[in-house]
Amino acid sequence: MEPTPADTVKNAIQQALTQALxxxxxxxRIRAITAILDAIKDCGPTLKAPRQADVLKLRETMTLREVGDLIGLSIPRVDQIAKGK
Structure with a gap:
């Protein structure tokens, strides 16, 4: 079974943490862990934009409930993502 993108990220973070510790x-160690946390935080906008675009695309033909059921998120969370939050 091929690792998911999330598995790849988790493994990379674990490897970086092992190296720091x-x-x-x-x-x-403090500086290394802080740098890891900063790198994760810096990826937020890069990750949020395509997710929002995909939710908005789904919203063109689906309700919030339908999108939420499809992607496994609550209606309020789908609405937040659509609004860029």
Whole structure:
């Protein structure tokens, strides 16, 4: 079974964390973990835009409930994504 994109990301984060924790210097570990967290945060806008576009595309022909059922999210969450939140 091929790994999902989420599996790939989780594995990369785990590998980076393992590398960060391998250092005995707490200052180095703190800086490395902070950099990992910053990198994850920086990806947010890159990930949100295509998700919003896809939800809006589905909303052209489906209700919030139908989209939510299809993608496994609640109606309020689908609405939030559609609004860019």
């Amino acid at each position: 391998a250092n005995d210097d707490p200052v180095h």
